[in-house]
Amino acid sequence: MNKLLLAISATFLLNSAMAQAAVETFNFTFSGAQFSNTAIANGFITFDTDNFVSNGFGGYSLNGQYTDLGVTVSGSNSGNGSFTNNDISLYILSSPIALDFTRELVGQSSEERFGPSFGFGPSFGFNGGDFNVFRLGGNAPNGTGQFTLTAASGSGEQMLLTSFAPASIAAPVPEADTSAMLLMGLGLIGFMVRSRKNTQA
Numbered sequence: 001m002n003k004l005l006l007a008i009s010a011t012f013l014l015n016s017a018m019a020q021a022a023v024e025t026f027n028f029t030f031s032g033a034q035f036s037n038t039a040i041a042n043g044f045i046t047f048d049t050d051n052f053v054s055n056g057f058g059g060y061s062l063n064g065q066y067t068d069l070g071v072t073v074s075g076s077n078s079g080n081g082s083f084t085n086n087d088i089s090l091y092i093l094s095s096p097i098a099l100d101f102t103r104e105l106v107g108q109s110s111e112e113r114f115g116p117s118f119g120f121g122p123s124f125g126f127n128g129g130d131f132n133v134f135r136l137g138g139n140a141p142n143g144t145g146q147f148t149l150t151a152a153s154g155s156g157e158q159m160l161l162t163s164f165a166p167a168s169i170a171a172p173v174p175e176a177d178t179s180a181m182l183l184m185g186l187g188l189i190g191f192m193v194r195s196r197k198n199t200q201a
Contacts, residue, residue, distance in 0.1 A: 022050040023067065024101060025167040028131070030141075030149040030159035032075065039079070039157035041141055041149055043071035043133070044167065045090065049101045052093070059129075061094040071133060073141055079151030083140040091134035091143045105131075105164040131161055 025046040032039035051064035069090060072082040097109050109129055132143030135153055142154035147161040 023048050025068070026101075026105075026164055027167050028161065028165075029163040031162045032157045032159045033162075034160040035158045037157040037159075038075035039073065039151050039159050040075050041071050041073045041151070041159050043069070045069045047090075047093075052099065052101070054098075055094070059094055059096045060098050061092070062090070066090045069133070071141060073151050076151040076156050079139055079141060079153070079156040081139060083138070087136055087138050087140035088133045089136055091132045092130045094131075095129040102166060106161060131164055 023046060025044055027042070027044050029043075030041040045066050046068040047062060047066040048064060051062055052060055053063050055061040055063075068085070069088060070082065070084050071088060073079050095105075095109060099105050099108055130146050132147065132149060133141065135142035139153055141149045141151050141156075141159075144150040144154050144158065149159045149161070151157045151159070
């Protein structure tokens with residue numbers, strides 16, 4: 001019976017955590033292909049998506065700090081390496097529309113304006129969007145233009161944002177009545193197991 005109670009408690013806590021989770025990790029890629037070079041920057045950023053709010057100027061921006069950030073540059077002539085919070089900071093994350101953080105972000109604005117066939121391109125949109133990181137020190141890459149990251153502190157190869165997507169697609173948050181039915185079902189199973197033991201005794 002103790003195991004059953006433990007399982008029910010764990011299920012309840014898991015459902016509560018799923019309902020409250022807003023902190024997400026996103027992977028991003030900047031590529032030099034658009035600028036005819038081989039430099040690539042792969043990175044990740046973790047932040048609370050609830051902090052991405054209307055900025056009062058007809059768009060949305062990240063209102064708050066990220067919790068973790070890292071970038072690795074490869075294929076550059078002079079700016080290769082891995083860089084962390086000590087080397088870079090979030091520079092900007094903005095969009096002319098409220099983004100759907102459950103899927104690829106690149107192209108969402110153009111997709112909304114012109115239809116799914118236009119859901120591509122190097123940006124969240126053509127108007128007011130940007131994502132970039134800013135160098136704090138050393139040889140870290142530096143944001144030098146809209147959706148453009150440049151290796152070697154801004155003096156190396158330019159790279160354009162090609163992907164910005166959730167590291168993993170979160171499971172859907174169960175509705176309250178679904179959770180209640182699950183708990184009732186577990187309780188009924190426990191009652192049946194207990195009744196069977198009493199009958200056998």
